[in-house]
Amino acid sequence: MILDLTMSMAVLALMGALATIAGCIEDLESDVGSQSNPNSQVQLAPQMGFLHRIYNKAISGEPISNGLSAVTGGLVTTVLLDAKFYALTAIVLGAFVAALIYGIFATTAYAGRVASQSRFKQPLYMDIMRYTTPSIIGHNFIVNFCLVAIAYIQYAILGYPFTIPFLALIWGISVGAIGSSVGDVHYGGEREFQNREFGCGLNTALSGRIVRRAESGLRNSIDNVWFCAKFGGPATGIALGLTVFFSSWPTTIWGYTWKAMGVGAIILAVMTIMNRLLEIQVKNAYGPYKEDKKEKEAGA
């Protein structure tokens, strides 16, 4: 379907907004269940003698698990659309079924991983299972809803050649890849080792020595979301929002021409420069960890 410029920009903005929400919630969902790479520390902790009360949702890497829930949502939505449901109802029901299945996978991962650590005496806490799993399902429902909605817009309004499950799957993989690259660092690099000096850099020898006490009481996964929602989640949302918006924006304005490709290259250059500026600022602000040998000798 060919839309006029204003309408295309409106649709694009809506997709960007949905993507931003999806990215943010996806990261928080991975923190509430403790998933992906930072989970390696949670997995390692009992071995180091650090038993804990944190969920261990090792469904797989985030891209795969979010691809799983997004494609499930897309599939159920397609079936419901075929049965002449309203689009919004179909998307909501599809996202809900997918989130439930996702929750089932989460319970098996927590139970399975803890049962495989019996020699370290890590107990399986059923209260953690009972009140963290619904939270995972809830977060995942929002993610699915946003992703399937993006897929629906691309399929039904913009007329992409792929089907809803296909587009939902691709966005699920992307949101997972971005979530585990961006937001998880905040969880893994800072929250799990919050008792260390800020900015000290994490010596590999600290692996598995995660923080187990919360601001009050024993820390569980819900406490981790509370912290990561302040920075890790929103940053992930911005990354996915930028991806969805800027990957379509040049071609929306300039059409399918080399000019649009040139604009894409300019966007990339701007991002590279921003990263460089960030690098300079951080290096100046924090300084090096160790002094240069030559300078040391000169000082002596």
Added chain:
Amino acid sequence: MAVIDPTMLMNIFLIGISGTLICLAVHFIPVGGAPAAMAQATGIGTGTVELAAGSGLVGLITSSYMYAYEPAASMTLVMAAGAMGAAIMLASTMLAGGYIYAYGVAVPFASAQVKKDPITRERQDIYVSKGTQGQGIPTICFVSGVVGSGLGGAGGGLIYFVLMGIYSPLIAASAAAVAGVFTMGVFYVNSVIPSYGVGGTIEGVHDPKFRRVVPKDVLTSFVVSIICGVIAIMITGGMS
């Protein structure tokens, strides 16, 4: 249909090339795996496979859309569209990731594999925190990642373009679905193979590992992709 047809051979060759491009892309993208998620290694804190696939598939979305609405688009333009989509995805990821390293974990960006950044000429070793393999995404990694994801997206765009050319005349309505799924299969095979080669982590083009593993991974991917190409052509025999 003669199998020894120059066009067919060319198509098989192009599929082989696109698989190889995807394989190369994995080597360019700076991936630190699980340690990077704890700021214990330079690069992006996730797995090689999914990052290459995630960016490459975004490229597939942009290039397929272009193919659907500009049937006259040249092969290079479709490839460029794929490259742009994939590179923008990875650049936004690295930029947002950089903000977390900078303000969430508060570590300066440094590569542990080289003493000086080949692009900015800045010292790296003194910024590496004790007991780690570097942290964050220095400029060289960023540039390497953008180039790499561009290659992956271009590879995905190319294979889709070739397959659409083959399948469209035979099964007009389903061509996009079949070509898309096949592209995805080839994508995964070619992004897992090099991941095994690099052992899960690589810093990018400046990493000494890059020179060591690229030849054998590329050879593997090329052979496997050629086989996929032959299969893709032979599938047409069963279409009606």
Added chain:
Amino acid sequence: MSDIKEISPNTLALFGIIGGLIGIYLSPYAPAAGSIGAICAVIWGAEAVRRVAKYGLGTGVPSIGQIALGMGIIAAMFGLAIVKDKILAGPIVSLITASVIGLIIGWFAQNVIKMKIPVMIRCMTEIAASGALIIIGYSASVAGNYEFNNIVNLVFDNGVILAVFWVGAVAMLHPFNACLGPDEKQQRLLYLAGSTGAITMALMGIAALMTLGLGGAITLVLGIILWLVFYKKFWDEVYKDAASVVGTGLIPKTEA
């Protein structure tokens, strides 16, 4: 790794191949059979993943499930398409093609990339073959048979194939990934494989409601029943294997 006796890989491979093929060949008469065949293949594939991923792949367990279904889908499309009118040969040709692709990739991984995993070649072949059976089995229960053009119309066009591809891959890789740890046990893993396979079957039932109508409902209900059975069995094993299962409580005292 464990002292209780495990089911041998050969037995499981036979179970997967024979169960998978029988299920697929019965699918034109009862679509649900295709999914049940695929569950056999999932159980086989999960065991193969377990054997190879124990060595540590450097990229985590999930990558191997992805490559399995990547190879599987290419081989499945090829096998079903190439046989033209001799439809009966399709699944077997796919199985052989997948094994050959798996063998080649396994050989390269072992000898060119030099991964130094002794079971690499064999396991790569097994997971590719089970991947192909998973794809064909679940597709057949949505399409009603395993004829290529029918599958293209009923499974590819509406995007169900992506769910087969992805959920099938997760069904195969999740069991080992979820049971990863020093006290991992084969029996628990196999029950979990049955459970993930059954969830996929239920999902295929939902998809089949669209393509086949009432036949899909049978797949859906059977899938849910099978899932309940396997999920319960999995939890029984968890209760048996876990150090302790507690309602709530403080962290037990350890040296650290």
